[in-house]
Amino acid sequence: MRNTTRRAFVLYIVIIAFFAGLGYMMYGFFIHGSEWTSNLANQHIYKNGEIASAGTIFDRNGVKLVYSEDGVRVYNDDKTVRKATLHAVGDNSSFIATGVQYVYSSKLSGYDFVNGVYNLKKYNRGNDINLTLDADICKTAYEAMDGRKGTIAVYNYKTGALVCMVSTPAYDPQNKPDDIDENSDEYEGVYLNRFVSGLYTPGSIFKIVTAISAIENIPDIYSQTFECTGEYQTGDGKIICNGVHGTVDFEEALNHSCNSAFAQIALELGQEKLMQTAGELGFNTKEDMDQITVSKSTFDVSKTSKVDLGWAGIGQYTTMVNPYHILTIMGTIANNGVATKPYFVENMVYPNGKTETIGKTEINKTVKITPEIASQMKKLLRSNVVNYYSDSTFPGLQMCGKTGTAEVEGGSHAWFVGFSQREDAPYAVVCVVEKSGSGLSVAGEVVNEVMQEVCN
Amino acid sequence: MSNEKLNNKFHWGFALILVTIFQVLTGTVAITGDGFNAKLMAVYAGYIILEWVYFIIASTFCGQNNFELELIGFLFSGIGITNVATVYDGYALKQAVAVVLGLCVFIALLVIMRRTDIVMKLRMPVAFGAVGLLIVNLALAKYNNGALNWITIGGISIQPSEFVKIAFIFVGAASLDKLQSARSLTKYLIFSFGCVGALFLMKDFGTALIFFFTFLIIAFMRSGDVRTIALVCVAAVLGALMIIYFKPHVAARFQTYRHIWDYINDEGMQQTRTLIYSASGGLLGLGIGKGLLRDVVFASTDLAFGMICEEWGMLIGLMIVITYSFILLYAIKVARTTRSAFYAISACAAAGLLLFQASLNIFGVTDILPFTGVTLPFISRGGSSIISSWGMLALIKSADIRTYPKLSQTILPDHPLYPPNIMIGKRGKRQAYVPPVINKPVKVKTSSADIPVSRKRTASASNRNDIPISKKKPAAKDIPVSRKKAQSAPRDVPISRKSNDGRAKK
DSSP states (O other): OOOHHHHGGGHHHHHHHHHHHHHHHHHHHHHHHHHHHTSTTOTTTEETTEEOSOOOEEOTTOOEEEEEETTEEEEOSOHHHHHHTHHHHOOTTSOSTTSHHHHTHHHHTTOBTTTBTHHHHHHSOOOEEEESOOHHHHHHHHHHHTTOOEEEEEEETTTOBEEEEEEESOOOSTTOOGGGTTOTTTTTTTTSOHHHHOOBOOGGGGHHHHHHHHHHHOTTGGGOEEEESSEEEOSSOEEEOSSOOEEEEHHHHHHHTOHHHHHHHHHHHHHHHHHHHHHHTTTTOOEEETTEEEOOOBOOOTTOOHHHHHHHHTTOSSOBBOHHHHHHHHHHHHTTTOOBOOBOEEEEEOTTSOEEEOOOOOBOTTOOOOHHHHHHHHHHHHHHIIIIIOGGGSTTSOEEEEEEEEEETTEEEEEEEEEEOOTTOOEEEEEEETTSSOIIIIIIHHHHHHHHHHHO | OHHHHHHHSOOHHHHHHHHHHHHHHHHHHHHHBTBOOHHHHHHHHHHHHHHHHHHHHHHHTSOOOOOHHHHHHHHHHHHHHHHHHTTOHHHHHHHHHHHHHHHHHHHHHHHHHHOHHHHHHHHHHHHHHHHHHHHHHHHHOOOBTTBOOOEEETTEEEOHHHHHHHHHHHHHHHTTTTTTOHHHHHHHHHHHHHHHHHHHHTTOHHHHHHHHHHHHHHHHHHHOOHHHHHHHHHHHHHHHHHHHHHOHHHHHTTTTTTOGGGGTTTTTHHHHHHHHHHHHHTTTOSOTTOOSGGGSTTHHHHOHHHHHHHHHOHHHHHHHHHHHHHHHHHHHHHHHHOSSHHHHHHHHHHHHHHHHHHHHHHHHHTTSSOOOOOOOTTTSSOHHHHHHHHHHHHHHHTTSGGGSTTSOSSOOTTSTTOSOSOEESSTTSOEEOOOOOOOSOBOTTTOGGGSOTTTOOOGGGGGGGGSOTTTOOOOGGGOOOBHHHHHHSOTTSOOOHHHHHHHHTO
């Protein structure tokens, strides 16, 4: 039986479709609400594309790095602190895509699904964010960089908290220079936080990876000796060394950063073993620091000639290293094989005083070093400082470390990676100064200045 | 059973008080939001008085007790007034005047719909009038926001297509005298095609889509023929594809669909802002007048839903839009017991139109459907839209048997709407279902709806199938009579239209 009124029941389909649409809409708001709210077009938070109303960002000592007053973002009153913390805090216009003001803008605005940005409108402030960074140490680091480009970061390898994270060049976010886009020499990559986004040729610091692979795979590595005549012939080419080291054993080779010896070790290991170790250390794996994306360190020697494998073993091939990644490796060695992830955003404080933890001690499962190898590496890196760089370079710090001087077009990057062995100062450090000279004299000096302040 | 539930359990007085409280609260915010505004105060006072006067007169003098739709209409229109008042107080008065006009249309339509003989006579004039209005629109209109759907007469802009909506349903449902005959369907098809075509020429694709959807409801409810409907849909899709193929600029209008963030400051501006600010409002809202979506172009007309979400909160926004589906549920329910297919179809089509239009608006601004710029019924700023929305309510309400308590609930062979809404048998061998016999006189005082027409069949009704219906003169015992008639008139005289009309004029 058909009849008109019965046919009205097809309208139930319309109603069901309508509710399905509503459900989909609400799902969209639930999932994307915070992303939509932090769009630059949202005039509740941004004025003319610049962040205007948001919460305060504090350093670990409660120093205000930036806050909102009458709809204007006001940065720390010390110009050097402003520059030193620029990449951590971020700028007004969201050019610095890894800065807290961009990445955590929905948190800073106090957005939540139930209240929207009501708290921001009512109290004219959103949620506050506490960083683990120390503004004074960052300032020291910025000054130690002395106008050179590069990055330095120090973190507590037991907790993961970064105390210093500086990337240069930087600018003053309160008074953004007008020539920032024209002056490409001075402000090259100024919006990049080199610590998380930078990728550098590692140079000799890559010998740490080769050494780890050697300890893992060559049982008699400590009893082997290597001849260094200033160069090493691989048959299809030669590796140039930084000096003539004569006959050296494994430890001495690392101390002197002997290219001939490490090229031989790399060839002895072969492509596969070296790739495997690099993979275990987290190369070629995407990483992130909470919501901040970190560039991926890359290592690939699968299709190399012998001489290129030799160069790769000493960090001069196509290998690229990210400072955040290498710092994690140093922390893992220092922390007896426990890879603690660095973080710098401590927590968020709601207007009512409630806090929500953001950064916490987490293990990075992609960086795998056994405690046995970690303790051997510790000894080797300590011996570098004791026997070669000298403790007087890092007075009182009991540093372990490795320098690097990565040859690139137009100069060499000065590297220093290491950590303090002192029980009361569990800090690991990474420093790279672009095209500035040799690792120890340039990066070593910057590291010393910063570590002195961190550890004392 | 279901009638009783509708009839007696709904305490409209209590609901009216709640609606008034809501309006006083929200109105107070609007009036005092930017310093005390005496003009707005007057608008609100007038509006609330109008509301109460309507309810009191309708309940005491017109015997009405089914106020569900009016309550929704007044509640929504009030929300609309508040929403536009905080943008610019001059809008509020215009909006309130539109509600008064809408109410006039509502009452007028209810009166007309009661007189089905007049409905039948008006059918053709209305159809020609509607097409004429669209032609006048096309001739006079100037481009306005990419569409030609506005004309300005004496300084007042009106949107003729809004009024044609009422005519469209009216004509569609009323072409039922020769029920399911091919000729009436053809005529209606031509009329529908004319309307949709004119809207396409105006580039008002949203309204064209609404008309098409309404056409589908009417055509399906009339014929029940899934194949025909499928054919029409396929033809429409092919037509749309052809338009896109030959006129790529039409397709370009919808290029932002699902890509609004790529056109964030151009074509996607309204949708992205709606999403941004609706999310900013959260579930509870930022407060009436505290939003920023209002600054976006055409916010109070196109983006009313977003404004409500941002300022009043998404919960209220959701409740409003869910209520549109309740209107349709109501229509389906009253269509079950209504007097004839005419009322059933007009109610379902009107309610379906309201829900579909609301969906196009809500899902258009949130980028779930393409953005077409149709209004949110009752709430968006715009007089024509308000008036036509109230007209829809009248079409739905007229299907509710409680609306005309003194009217006989059955339809006799000499009635213009005969046969009634129920058809028996398979396609091709259809017979009209003859109204049931009512043994008891209808009790007008409580409600004539006590006897559901479509559900009760008495034993005697089954005997009649062998008599050709068209030839059959109603036997005296088959004639349902109202109580008065039963007392005064001899039982063998069929109850005529005249006697009903005479009483209606009293």
